[in-house]
Amino acid sequence: MPPEPFDFSLTTYYPIFLFLGAVIGFAVVSLLLSYLINPGRITTSVKQMPYESGMDPIGDARQQFDVRFYLIAILFLVFDVELLFLYPWAVATYGEYPVVTPSLQTVLFWEGMIFLATLLLAWIVAWRKGVFRWR
Amino acid sequence: MPTQEMLDVTGFLGLSLRAGPELGLLALACLTFLGGTFIRGRLLWGLVGVIGLGFAAGFSAIQSGPAFAPTRDFFCFDDVASCVRLIVPILGMLMLPILVAEVDDVRAADIVGCTLCACAGVSLTSMAGDLVLLFLGLEAVSIPTYVMLYLARHDRRGQEATLKYFMLSIFSSALFLFGASYLYGLTGQTRLTSVSSNGLSRGILELLADPSSQRFDMPRTLAIALIFVIAGLGMKITAVPFHFYAPDVYQGTSPGMAGFLSWFPKAAGLIALLRVLGLAHGHGEPFGGMDGTLIWILAVVTMTLGNCLAIWQGNLRRMLAYSGVAQGGYMLASLAVGPATHQHAGGVGPMLFYLAAYGIMSLGAFAIIAYLNDPEMPVEHIDDLAGLGSRAPIASWSLAICLFGMLGLPLTVGFIAKAQVLLATLVSPMAAGSSLIGILGLLIVFNAAVGAWYYLGLVHRMFLRRPLGPQGKCGPKVQLAAGLVCAILTVLLGIVPSWLGWTQIRQGGRVHAIVPAVTMVAKP
């Protein structure tokens, strides 16, 4: 059977445009409101503070993080995504209602292994490059 | 859901084998990344890369030999693929020495691995019959490029260039994906085209070309989809207005890496474009001519602005970046001619020829610039080349030949390439119906004349000027060798262009090598 094209046209997307309109509208309205109801141009040093009624901020908001945090984060992401992929892979291949024929199961098994091997390889490379050394 | 027929085990393995060169290159890249952490050495990994690419080229050549039967499915094995899969490893073999000579022993393996990945990516793009594979191929070019940009040069300017390229590249990838999602939405599948014996399974291109399947507000939605896809690819092709990054990045990165950028992403983008638009498949006008007009506009703006801006540049790499923009415009012009029909060879064959020719000439030029570049005294300004003719005659002649080629002087491969594009525009069957394509031919001629200005300006500086200041030392000889090979190829293929026509066409069931290049004629 040739796959049927979806009933697709821009009109079916109208909720998205509604949503878009609401988002933009909210932004515009709140800016407008604050402009309209603010009590006037009183500019004292207190008024200029980010938090008028809180503690004085200490230091600069822009802080430099050590780049190693990012490396760790990326490595975490790699394993995270791996899990995300492996779960449906396992279900599709070996689940209660497998969607593939038994002969394809073998192929898909080895495909999964190749995927894992690639990740392992990447992990070894990262290790050898000294990503895990916290100096 | 995939059909059973497609996922048949033997079929699957067979397909994997047919994509052997690409898979092999990717595996070799993984090995290189891993091995590089154990053994360091520029020579070793450079050799590994070159040999691997050599095998890939040989394998592709065997595959596209006389026994080659075209298929169009998830993997498209057709004339376009077999042509690109030969050009890419060969240019990769020329590219590798240039890049490896620019980095130190520690980074050598990484840059080799990335180059292999990128080569595999361009190849995969050329054989992509599916939007997913297409995107995979494009990303296999883009992601290594980010890494390579950093590896090649990591001072402040290099970092700025890397960041610019990275940001704009992911932006363009997002645009492409957005467009691709619309295409999927319109047709319900990601397969671009498929030719099956029962004629039941139809790809995006067949569905869109079939008026009976158009039952909703198609033209407008389709226009949005295509414009986003073309815009996403436009950044790789450096089509105006998606070209802004090019001069900054070329200037910020090393000369060899600029050479890489001038060809590999551009090739991937152009080939992806002709796959998505179905130009490789000889579909008449799948998109009602809209894409033709859009590409026409892009081509005109790109080549004109590229050339006009190149005139102004004082920085050598910036100038070559704009020249690359203009060259991309010529190739887009060739694509604007449209696909092959029964009467007419179309613009795809000339485009592929131009792509190969431009690759040779551009790599040659950048190889020589990389060779001349001394870290202590970098060759930045075009005046730094003054008086080069007497200082480094071989290098300057090689560079001059490559520039002559890009200018399109006769007896260089650039001339044949330009002549083919020109004739494609002028002899096009559409030229009768719409004068637009004919005008395109005239614009190409005028642009070529403008190009003469700055290309000859460089030659003029090299041979007819005295050096302005102290001269730096020349770099590794291997870069000079790569440049020389490119220059020799430029002349040789200009005299015997048929050597670039490895690929075959099938007409009347007979397979014969065609001269000079890929003149693709649609099969019934």
Added chain:
Amino acid sequence: MFELSSEVLSGLALCVPVLPLIAAVVSAVLGSTRPSLAPLVASIGVLGAFAASLLLLLATAGHGGAAHIFHYGTWFTISHHSIDWEIRLDALATAMVCMVTFISFWIVIFSQGYMDGDLGSARFFSLVSLFVGAMAILVLANSLVVMFLGWEGVGVCSYLLVGFWFRKPEAAAAARKAFLVTRLGDVALLGALLLLACQPGSRALTFDAVFSAHLDAGIVYFVLLLLLIGAVGKSAQFPLHVWLPDAMEGPTPVSALIHAATMVTAGVYLLARFFPGMTGESVDLSRLDAIASVQDLAGGLGAITALSAAIMAMGQSDLKRVLAYSTLSQLGYMFMVLGVSGEPRGEHLPQEVIGVAAFASIFHLLTHAFFKALLFLSAGSVMHAMGHIIDMNRFGGLRRLMPITHASFLVGALALAGFPPLSGFFSKDEILLELWNGSLTGGPRSAFFAILFSVGLITAGLTAYYIFRAYFKTFHGEEKIPHEAGHHAHESPRSMTVPLMVLAVCSVVVGLAVGPTGILHHYLSHSSHWHLHESAFSVNIPMILGVLAAFTGVAVAWMLHKAAASTAKKRSMGLFESLADNRLYIDGLYLATLVRPLAALGSVVGWLDRELISPLIELGATVPRMVGGRFRSAQNGLLQFYALAMALGLIVILAMFTVAR
């Protein structure tokens, strides 16, 4: 004269372009290690080419007929066009290539003396050989694309040779100007080729295929128009003539070879092939009409160039520039006669008329090559002796110092002025005769041809005047030698005087030998597409008028020279006042009636050149720069802006294709 087998002919024909090319490569390679060998290699290469072309000439002279076409291989194929490496050997090509290689050989010999001691002389000889090879390709090519290759090749060589002394900024600027201006013409020529290529049913871009193709009259018109623009660029005709006078910055042998004898004639050669060729085999009136309207343009441009260049030559004090303007003017002559279109005349078919006109232009092209090369080389010899001073005000009276140069310049000047029986006389007469005949037909164009004829006649007088003015200034009067000359101030060495003598003899003999005897006429009548009818040599009215004009010009030059000399004497010695007054009176008369108006005209033409034509040409170069400049500011280096620009571009495209529909 004798028979050669087709294989031998093919091999010989191949030698003509290939030997100089090999010589170019060898002398370039040798240049770095053994520069002294470069002239030898170059002269052997060019001599070989000349020997081969002479053999070809002799072998084909007897049985002429159809052109030989030799196939050596295929260059490339585009869709259905096959571009082949083929040589087309017909009478016209053989005669041209013989002339080119012969003159080139003697110029190479001359250069050995002239360039002696110049750094980079190996580069010079390599480029000259390359030029000869490219010119041979241009002349011999069968395919128009290969011809274009040669056309571009000679352009590149000319660029490199004009800028040979690139340390001089004027030379570098002149080289660039020459290249850019001629490239305008090249683009037009390329356009013509493309137009021919995209004609339905065109299979090959060879001369025969194009001439026999069934083309629409409109297409014929546009093809010829584009070819004319190409020829105008190469042959330095108005308004693309601006590069040639500047090109005199190159070494003098180059001026003699490229900018007088050979390359600049390529345009004439091209048109002389195409105008008769495009008529087709049968009389097709609409086609003839199309050709005629392009020919009108060619004739008009030729007339403008001939007259204005002659006027400009009159006021020059730079000897080489006099010769440069003279070259322009003579090329203008050739274009003028190419403008004689095929109005049926008596019993002759239009094709025949066009063919005869083409013959006249080619005849003048051949003789002009000899005497103009001679004049340039003589000027080079003077320059060599005077320590590269070329201003005629700074030397004079050299006839005793340099007897051989003096004699050869005199022969060249007489030939240029058209004195019988020197070669210029016969060919110029042929041109004037054709224009005269054209004006007598009574057809719609006869008035136009009458104007062309009178322009030709006036120019003949002016030519005689300016060349003899230069002659008298240089070789007569008081002996005057600039201090730069140093110990050089003597007759040039043997390697320079021998070519002068050879070319002088040729300038005397060639016209007489091939013109009135009908040899050239008979030989070229075998050139396909030319339908020459036999004609006997006879004295006629235009000839007499031409000779009279020449005598008048020389007489005026002589008188003005005498007058000037006597004024100088008066100032220095204060003697012979009454006589000097008398002379001054004559001087004043001439000044008022002839020199002043002409000088004014000259300055107007010069002003037009400076203020109108140069800016127009520069405008073509400025537009891309301006466009680029407009968009430069967008490149501000900000990542955010780039992304924004991409997004804006996307939105514009989206708006164009979705909202507008």
